[in-house]
Amino acid sequence: MTDLGKVDCDFFDEHIYPHLGAERDDVALGPRHGVDFGVIEVGSIADQTQSDDGIELGQRVVALATDPLSILPGLGFERAAWFAFHVVMSDVAVSGLRPTHLAVDFNLPPEITDEEFETIWETFDREARELGVSIVTGHTARYSGCRYPWVGGATTLAVGDRENLVRPDGAHPGDRVLVTKGPGIEAAGFLVTLFEEQVELPKDTVESAKDRFYDMSPVEDALVAAEAGAVTAMHDATECGIHGALVEMARAAGVQFDVSHEGVPVLPGVLEACEFFDIDPWESTTEGTLLLTVAPEGVDDVLAGLTDAGIPAAEMGTVREGDGVYVDTNRIEHPDVDPSWQVFAEYADRE
Template sequence: MADLGKIDGDFFDEYIYPNLGADREDEILSPQHGVDFGVIDVGGKAVALATDPVFIMPSLGFERAAWFAFHILMSDVAVSGMTPTHLSIDFNLPPEITDEEFATIWETFDAEAKELGVSVVTGHTARYAGCNYPMVGGATAIAVGEFDDLVKPNGAQVGDKVIITKGPAVEATGLLSIQFEPLMEGEMDAEALSAAKDRFYDMSPVQDALVAAAAGPVTAMHDATECGIYGGLYEVARSAGVGIELETDAVPVLPGVRETCNFFDIEMWHAISEGTLLATVSPEGVDDVLAALDAEGIPAAEVGEVVSGSGLVVDGEPTDHPGIDPFWGAFEENMGKLADLQ
């Protein structure tokens, strides 16, 4: 297991996969490493479920932090192609959180849930000693829909085209530039820093996924979270038993991303990028998907192809899964620098 961040595939295969409880006939999609959600059949309806930590960074301001936390929870079921419908949430809060701060979090969750049509169906809320930001609980997001609308994460097929929205390191850029703005001021071009901070509200792939799925025959979707675009595409390929070829020159890179990654000395293609959608699309649907995304103001491009074989090939070179996301080390290191500055 890595010291920081998610477990790798080997750990999953040794410790998690052999111990998944009872086998049930209603389980349609079982847990796999790098797959965002599971699926069960309930009375002929597809029910997608995904569980994640509740991630609250007070330094973002509680309203902004809660917006991001909510969209993290929704993103893994949104890539099922079905609109999220329900939320079950557990808050294990640090003792220092005030009633007013929690109210801001919960009112923001309520507003975003109403906007998306999500109902909170159950939960748990308490302060506990030993609980600390940013991981303050866990939640399960649920999407209920028709099986015909379900986009399985292992559905990529040879000949499909690869579409990517927004490009690399969106989350790393948005979070690092806001958290460490005092370290970056005067050391990085002011226009680039402002652009980097603007990446914050790009950190949701929910609209990207729902727009893409509605527009054309999408065969698989994945959000580029830990280990970024390279890690995400490698996982899409592995889950479907295919290869993926990527041309990096075709991938959109949003303003402020290169400068921020250079400042923190992190590889942007390996860095966490919540908000970036990775999709494989049947060739006949590519133009429709790109047009639909463009109509919603979502930057996107066709950047590669699904091929026979296995793994990821980047600009003609076989490329392994990054294994470790550089965001976490950069974040920890610069928290120390920020404390010294203050």
């Protein structure tokens, strides 16, 4: 197991994957390393349209994912809650199904005030209403021994038609690889906002980096892309960044990705922030960045849909038969350890 961050593939395969409880026929997609969500089949419903043969049935599925709940008071409780909410939404949004339900557990430190929690909860409520998500159950309490930032966990569900599901292992040879927003936006938006007083960069660069904060959600990216065209797989580029996400996507589908950094959007303030923190923007967590594979005939429609929504995006490569990821003809491996975790720990200790 790595010292910081998620377990690696070998640990998952040896210790977690063999022990998954009872086998059930309704599990359409179970746990895999580097895969964002699972899928349960929940039966058929009558479609609203009718064919010559009568009422057609559509298979219903539930995509679901569980994530830790992180609240960082240094961001301000409204911003911290916004970020926490969108983190727990993102793993389900990449299924192509719109998130519908949320279960949330708050294990809060004793020092949180009622007013601070009220801000958190009102932010969750606001963002959930905007997405059409119902909060259906949960748990809220203060406990001794709990401390920021890890204050609980949440499970998000998306109920929808199976035909609209985008599987994480769906990339096929011939598909194109697309990316939104580019590398390092979380390193810029999150780290600079949180540690602004310690960042020695020009004021305009700091402001540009801080502007990336509200780019740190891939939820709209995923829903817009899935609606626009023939998307075959999606993955958010969180721990270990774009490089890590590319490796995980290619491995899940058993294919090869040939990609290039050239032409990928890089948003203002990102490279300067990553250079200041001495981290590789391509291998650092970049919550908000979406990677997706798209059938060739759907590329123009997906890019147009993202552009219309104001989301920077570009084509960065092709899916081929084979295995692994090649960036400008050089094979890359999964970084395993995200460099931003150590930066966060070092700068947090200075506060």
